[in-house]
Amino acid sequence: DIQMTQSPSTLSASIGDRVTITCRASQSISSWLAWYQQKPGKAPKLLIYKASSLESGVPSRFSGSGSGTEFTLTISSLQPDDFATYYCQQYDSFFQTFGQGTKVEIK
Amino acid sequence: EVQLVESGGGLVQPGRSLRLSCTGSGFTFGDYAVTWFRQAPGQGLEWVGFIRTKAYGATTEYAASVKGRFTISRDDSKSIAYVQMNSLKTEDTAVYYCSRPDSPGYWGQGTLVTVSS
Numbered sequence: 001d002i003q004m005t006q007s008p009s010t011l012s013a014s015i016g017d018r019v020t021i022t023c024r025a026s027q028s029i030s031s032w033l034a035w036y037q038q039k040p041g042k043a044p045k046l047l048i049y050k051a052s053s054l055e056s057g058v059p060s061r062f063s064g065s066g067s068g069t070e071f072t073l074t075i076s077s078l079q080p081d082d083f084a085t086y087y088c089q090q091y092d093s094f095f096q097t098f099g100q101g102t103k104v105e106i107k
Numbered sequence: 108e109v110q111l112v113e114s115g116g117g118l119v120q121p122g123r124s125l126r127l128s129c130t131g132s133g134f135t136f137g138d139y140a141v142t143w144f145r146q147a148p149g150q151g152l153e154w155v156g157f158i159r160t161k162a163y164g165a166t167t168e169y170a171a172s173v174k175g176r177f178t179i180s181r182d183d184s185k186s187i188a189y190v191q192m193n194s195l196k197t198e199d200t201a202v203y204y205c206s207r208p209d210s211p212g213y214w215g216q217g218t219l220v221t222v223s224s
Contacts, residue, residue, distance in 0.1 A: 098154075
């Protein structure tokens with residue numbers, strides 16, 4: 001099984017801050033990585049697929065990078081609507097695993 | 108527009124059974140595998156299982172936590188995938204989601220299963 005290690009688990013930031021979340025895979029997953037945003041009581045919302053492709057309708061302040069085992073999600077200028085929990089997910093195989101999540105809180 | 112809609116959740120006692128459904132629309136359901144995920148209250152996302160297409164024998168894979176208790180099946184004529192959940196435990200309490208594993212953006216809205224006496 002491919003393990004996904006996401007850090008940090010919690011992040012306190014202010015409006016306008018640049019925020020970076022990291023995800024590490026236990027083995028190479030090429031670029032088969034997605035990033036999701038989740039708000040309480042809602043289904044996860046896709047932000048980034050194939051490591052760096054921005055999902056349609058997602059603001060351009062979100063970006064993804066990386067390949068192989070190391071990946072990052074960056075929010076270039078944090079907005080009020082961005083306070084949420086973020087998950088990475090590998091879909092290299094049918095056994096699709098997630099990182100533990102990063103809760104982005106207001107500082 | 109691709110849509111996946113889960114249904115069938117509810118309150119059930121430990122040891123009992125429940126069947127969830129995942130209805131697809133906006134695509135040829137039989138051409139795609141289906142994955143089930145779940146999220147326990149306040150917890151992260153967990154892969155539950157997966158069913159391949161009939162072209163690949165509609166074979167299934169399961170997480171160790173549900174293997175032997177959960178069974179995933181599909182009825183392509185109705186565009187529905189099911190998960191039959193037997194011998195339910197309190198730790199199976201979660202929101203259950205279905206998705207298309209080929210496209211990470213295709214998720215349903217989830218259905219809540221509460222296992223409690």
